[in-house]
Amino acid sequence: MNRVSMVLLAGGVGKRMKMNVPKQLLTIGGKPIIAHVLEKIEMIDEIAEVIIPSPENYIEETIMTINDHQFSKPFQVIEGGSSRQESTYKALxxxxxxxxxxHEAVRPFVSKEEFIHLIHCEEENAIYGLDIPFxxxxxxxxxxxxxxxDRLVNIQLPQKFNTEKLLAAHEKAHHEMNEFTEDASLYFHYYGENIKVLEGTEYNIKITKPIDRKVAEIIYKDYVLGREYSE
Incomplete structure (x- = not known):
């Protein structure tokens, strides 16, 4: 596959986190959550550019955070929308x-290998997912x-799509005022095409509520640092 673009969603304002800053700018292991993701992206040659929707009031802080961590790939921080779906539409x-x-900036424990596996998956449209154990x-x-x-899947990110078709699907959803919680369901609604489900991991959590941040600190200590020390 040729080089790809990345949309890194960072448009949330963190209402459920009950903090006065967006959750992607909070820290885990002493490092902003978004920086954990950027470190993986930086190592992947196939990713040519990164578009980052951000809350309007935090665009400059987001740019400063990215620069502070010496992220060298071409990136744009744009004003996000009032919803996740609108932010994706604007970024596309x-x-x-x-x-x-x-991908979502608040999924910090995605691995470099997961990104690469997704990029090189032969299927044009692919996502990560887990079986539901309950x-x-x-x-x-x-x-x-x-x-x-056994017919249900817990949807994760990152996800890969044909850009032109995903943008067209978003345009239809925008005009029809249809709302979706993520892009695989939106894409499938309008095209009904196969979307490959790759096996995800339980570490790839989304940090949404205060309890998630506590869990994330444990994952960082036992999983991320553990991997670094063993390599």
């Missing part, structure tokens, strides 16, 4: 390459139905 309009990797039923106040656990 800046992408220059045929294929794009979508029972999931349909309903809210009352149970309304059973779901077959």
């Amino acid at each position: 309009q800046h992408v220059q390459h045929e294929h794009v990797i979508i 029972t999931v039923l349909e309903g809210k106040e009352y149970i309304e139905g059973n779901l077959e656990r």
Whole structure:
């Protein structure tokens, strides 16, 4: 595969984290969460550019954080949207390459190898996912139905798509005011095409709530530092 673009979503304001700064700028192991991801991206030659949607009030701080960690790849920090979906849509309009990797700045424990495996996957559209190890039923106040656990997948990022087709799908969703929580579901809704599911890892957590940050510190100490010392 030729070189790809990266959209690194950093547009959240961290309401559920109950902090006064976006969660991607909080630290894990003494380092901003977004910097953990940028370190992996920096080592991957196939990634040619990085588009980073950010809250408007934190664009300059995001740029400073990136520069402080000597990130040398071409990058643009743009104003994000009012939702994750809108931020992705805005970022896709800046992408220059045929294929794009979508990742979230608040998934700091993705590995370099996972990025490379995704980029070189023969399938044009591919994502990471995990089996669901618990029972999931349909309903809210009352149970309304059973779901077959062995046919469900816990969706993770990063994800890879054809840029032109993903942008077109986002444009349709934008005009039809359809909302999706991530890009695989949006893409499949409009095209119904195969999206390859690669096996993810339990370490690749998304940091959303305060408890996630506590778990992340444990993962960093026992998994990330452990790998560094063993290499």
